[in-house]
Every structure is written in structure tokens, then in C-alpha cells.
Amino acid sequence: MASANATQSVYLDYAATTPTDPRVVEAMLPYFTEIYGNAHSGHRPGRRAEQAVEDARETVARILNCKPSEIVFTSGGTESVNLAIRGVTLSEKGDSAKHIVSSAIEHSAVLKTLEQMASTNGIEYTLLPVSQEAVVDPETLIPALQPNTALVSVMAANNEVGTIQPISALAAQAKARGVLMHTDAVQAAGQLPLDVQALGVDMLSLSAHKFYGPKGVGALYVRDGIRLTPSQTGGSHEEGQRAGTVNTPGVVGLAKALQLAYDEFDERTAHYRSLRDQLIDEVLRLVPNARLTGHSEQRLPGHASFLLDGLDGNTLIMHLDMKGLAASSASACKTGNPEPSSVLLAMGVPYETAFGSLRLTIGKDTTETDIEYSVSVLAQIVEKLYRLRQNYR
Ligand SMILES: Cc1ncc(COP(=O)(O)O)c(C=O)c1O
Incomplete structure (x- = not known):
């Protein structure tokens, strides 16, 4: 066992973000300075940039098993999710499309969008419950669907x-009732297969910085025939679905990172799994009171999460940081938030206990040491x- 006395620097927060792979940076560089159209x-400089964007679109489409014309580039996961939810609900006219599950x-990115649309657009929504292991039961979807x-x-x-x-089971239920299905695959990308035909989804959101791509760039798969009302108004870029000059270096980086993630999928996920299992075993064996949260098997290969009853996750993160370990509690977006994890509450964890969440996520360069x-x-x-x-008691 390594000594905790000598301070090292270990990053186990790859679910928050990943470093950009140097091979991705290399692919992006010419598009900042040489091919800047x-x-x-x-004109020709513009057409060279356009070619790079269309090549990137093809790469993403090949990995997602869809047509290039079904990929919309965005500024990240949050925008992709917003575009999917707002885009469908605002383009489906009338009272026949006023409800989201x-x-x-x-x-x-999803929950706040739903809340805002409920208060400003008259949209109603139903949130499906989850099991103690955070699984949505597809059987709960059928009674939640309404005619609108x-x-x-x-x-x-x-x-x-x-x-x-169980996305394909949920998508099958939605499809059988003629309802569109979107999945936020921001955390899944690079760790699970992303074949949109096998999943049966109509829309899927991605964010490059979660799979060794650059920050501030994402993609939304939109099945042919679905027309989205753009969330931001402006030019008719991205087939009129997303206004704004496309981020050429960004989308080149996203495509390169996605390609590397799926070219190296087997070795990366085997590496994640083996270190994740080592981490879970050792934490449960050596850390007092630690309990695993989430599903014991149906979990992301690089993801370990725990509950430390009676401790405050933010205090724990601070102490770990002083020892050089970068970890997180609840989600990165909630750091500093005094509220307990809403995910743990939904899983049935009592209010007081839900403060003690800890997330440790593994990357491709994480070692056993x-x-x-x-x-x-x-x-x-x-x-x-x-x-x-x-x-203090
Ligand atoms: C599940 C999920 N959806 C959406 C997002 C937002 O992605 P982005 O940071 O690219 O806006 C995140 C980021 O943590 C996420 O984990």
C-alpha cells in the first residue's frame, strides 16, 4: 500500500472533465492559424474549413451509426440538451405537445431546462423515480406518458x-407510443457503445471535454425528419438548427477525440474497469463506513462513487485536495452548494446522509499506484x- 504521507498529485475527477489528448490538440492546431477561414x-479559405467540419461530421456519424446530416455541432453538453428539449417542445405546436417525461x-442541464420551460412556456413534465441503485424502470414510463x-x-x-x-428498453416504449426519445450521453461517451440505431433514440447529446476533447464543443444527433426550433436565433448555420459560426478547431478536436476513444475502446474500458474494481474493493475494505452508491454492475467502467455516512462531502474534498487528490462530491457543478445530492435523495438516501457523497472517476492514464x-x-x-x-459531540 502506498504511503499517504508523501504528498503526490492524483486526479480522479475525469467525470468532471478530462485533459485534451495531445493528438487531439495536434489535429486542432492548424485550424487556429493556417486554415482559419x-x-x-x-471562398477557398472558407471551403477548406468547411471541408474539415464536414469530415468531422462524417467521423462522428460513423461512430454513432447515423448520417452526417443528422449531426448538429454545439457549444457542449448543456447546449445540446437545451436544443433537444427546447427544440422539440417549441417546434411541436399546440396543446398536443405540452408534456415531457x-x-x-x-x-x-435537463432539470433546470424543464423547470424554466414549465414556468415560462406552459410545459408540464413528469420525473420518473429511480431504484435504490439509481435505475429507471422502463415499466414506469408507460403510465407516465400522456396523449400530449x-x-x-x-x-x-x-x-x-x-x-x-436501460435506454433501448425506454426508447422502445416511447417509440411504440409515437413519442420522441432523447438521451443525454455526456457521461457515456467513450465508455459505452453509442450506436443510435441499437439504442433506438431519436436524439443524443455529447460533450467533447468528457472524452479527451476540448471544452466548449459538443454535438447533438437529431434523427432525420425531426425539425428543431433553434434555441438561439441568428444565421442559418447547421441546417438552420443552431445559429452561430461553427467552431472549426473545436469540432475537429471533438471528432478526433471521439475517434480515438472508439479506436481504443476495448483497451481503455478494460483499463478503467480493472482500476475501478480495485478502487471499489479497497475503499470498501479500508475506509471506515464507506458504502458504494449506484449499481454494482450496471455502472460506467471508470466510475466509483461512495457514501460516507455523517460526513460532509465538501469538507472531505477539501481535505483530499490538501493531500493532492482531486475528487468530487455530488456533481462538479454543485461544488460549494450546501444542499445534499438530489440524486442520492431520489435513490432513497436520507437527507442528513446525502451530504456525504464522494465520486472518484478513473482516466486512461490513471495507474495502480x-x-x-x-x-x-x-x-x-x-x-x-x-x-x-x-x-465535537
Ligand atoms: C450528464 C451530463 N449532462 C450534461 C453535462 C453538461 O455538459 P457540458 O459541461 O459540456 O455543458 C454534464 C457535465 O458534467 C453531464 O455530466
């Missing part, structure tokens, strides 16, 4: 507890925090 301009454990349901949106895998959802160091630091700090807690 606006991909929407008719989603789940209680979606990312805030326009869309079902359920994430492919959860960002806080890593549980993988990193895991050993992290477990040793974690065990030491958790013991210390429990001791302090007792002294």
Missing part, C-alpha cells in the same frame, strides 16, 4: 453515481474526520 464563407436524477407527451429524455449514464440506464495512494489518503482522512466529529 469561416466555414460558412464561399424525464427522470429524477438528470443533470441540471412530446418527448422522453433519460440520461444514458448518471454523472454522480455512474448507473447505466494512483489508486493505492488515493485509498490510503482517503482512509486516513475519513478516520480523522470521524474522530473530529466524535470530539
Whole structure:
């Protein structure tokens, strides 16, 4: 076991973001300086950039098993999700499309969008419950569908507890009732197959920075025949579905990163799995009171998450950071938020306990030594925090 006394630097927050792969940076560089034309301009510099964007679109389409014309480039996961939800609901006219079904454990990109649309656009929504392991039961979808349901949106895998959802079963239920299905696959990309035909989804959201691509660029798969009302108004870029000059270096980087993730899929996911299992085993064995959250098997290969009853996740993260371990509690977007994890609450964890969430996520360059160091630091700090807690009682 590695000693926790010598301070090392270990990053186990790959679900928050990943570094950009140097091969991706290399692919992007010419598009900042040499091939800088606006991909929407008719001249030669513009056409060179356009070619790069269309090549990127083809690469993404090949991996998702769809047509290039079905890929819309965006500024990231949040925008893709917004475009899917707002785009469908606002373009489906009248009272026949006023209802959306989603789940209680979606990312805030989905939940806040639904909340805002309910208060400003008269949209209603139903959130499906989850099991104690954070699984949405497809059987709960049927009674939740209404004659005016326009869309079902359920994430492919959860960002806080890593549980993988039965997307193809949910999509089949939605399709049988003529309702469109969107999945937020931001966490799944690079860790699960993303074949949109096999999944049976009509829309799928991606974000490049979760799979070793650049930040601020994403994609939305939109099945042929679905017309989205653009979330932002302006030019007629991206076939009129997303206004704004396309980020050429960004989409080149997204496509390169996605291609590398799927070219190296077997070795990367085997590596994630083996370190994740080592991490889970050692944490459960050596860290006092630690409990695994999420599904024990149906979870992302690189994702481990725990509950430390009676501890405050944010305090824990701070102490771990002082020992050089970058981890997270609840989701990255909620750091500093004094509310407990809404995902854990939806899974039936009591309010007081839901503050003690810890997420450790593995990357392609994580080593066994990193895991050993992290477990040793974690065990030491958790013991210390429990001791302090007792002294204050
Ligand atoms: C499940 C999920 N959806 C959406 C997002 C938002 O993606 P982005 O950071 O690209 O806006 C995230 C980011 O953490 C996420 O985990």
C-alpha cells in the first residue's frame, strides 16, 4: 500500500472533465492559424474549413451509426440538451405537445431546462423515480406518458453515481407510443457503445471535454425528419438548427477525440474497469463506513462513487485536495452548494446522509499506484474526520 504521507498529485475527477489528448490538440492546431477561414464563407479559405467540419461530421456519424446530416455541432453538453428539449417542445405546436417525461436524477442541464420551460412556456413534465441503485424502470414510463407527451429524455449514464440506464428498453416504449426519445450521453461517451440505431433514440447529446476533447464543443444527433426550433436565433448555420459560426478547431478536436476513444475502446474500458474494481474493493475494505452508491454492475467502467455516512462531502474534498487528490462530491457543478445530492435523495438516501457523497472517476492514464495512494489518503482522512466529529459531540 502506498504511503499517504508523501504528498503526490492524483486526479480522479475525469467525470468532471478530462485533459485534451495531445493528438487531439495536434489535429486542432492548424485550424487556429493556417486554415482559419469561416466555414460558412464561399471562398477557398472558407471551403477548406468547411471541408474539415464536414469530415468531422462524417467521423462522428460513423461512430454513432447515423448520417452526417443528422449531426448538429454545439457549444457542449448543456447546449445540446437545451436544443433537444427546447427544440422539440417549441417546434411541436399546440396543446398536443405540452408534456415531457424525464427522470429524477438528470443533470441540471435537463432539470433546470424543464423547470424554466414549465414556468415560462406552459410545459408540464413528469420525473420518473429511480431504484435504490439509481435505475429507471422502463415499466414506469408507460403510465407516465400522456396523449400530449412530446418527448422522453433519460440520461444514458448518471454523472454522480455512474448507473447505466436501460435506454433501448425506454426508447422502445416511447417509440411504440409515437413519442420522441432523447438521451443525454455526456457521461457515456467513450465508455459505452453509442450506436443510435441499437439504442433506438431519436436524439443524443455529447460533450467533447468528457472524452479527451476540448471544452466548449459538443454535438447533438437529431434523427432525420425531426425539425428543431433553434434555441438561439441568428444565421442559418447547421441546417438552420443552431445559429452561430461553427467552431472549426473545436469540432475537429471533438471528432478526433471521439475517434480515438472508439479506436481504443476495448483497451481503455478494460483499463478503467480493472482500476475501478480495485478502487471499489479497497475503499470498501479500508475506509471506515464507506458504502458504494449506484449499481454494482450496471455502472460506467471508470466510475466509483461512495457514501460516507455523517460526513460532509465538501469538507472531505477539501481535505483530499490538501493531500493532492482531486475528487468530487455530488456533481462538479454543485461544488460549494450546501444542499445534499438530489440524486442520492431520489435513490432513497436520507437527507442528513446525502451530504456525504464522494465520486472518484478513473482516466486512461490513471495507474495502480494512483489508486493505492488515493485509498490510503482517503482512509486516513475519513478516520480523522470521524474522530473530529466524535470530539465535537
Ligand atoms: C450528464 C451530463 N449532462 C450534461 C453535462 C453538461 O455538459 P457540458 O459541461 O459540456 O455543458 C454534464 C457535465 O458534467 C453531464 O455530466
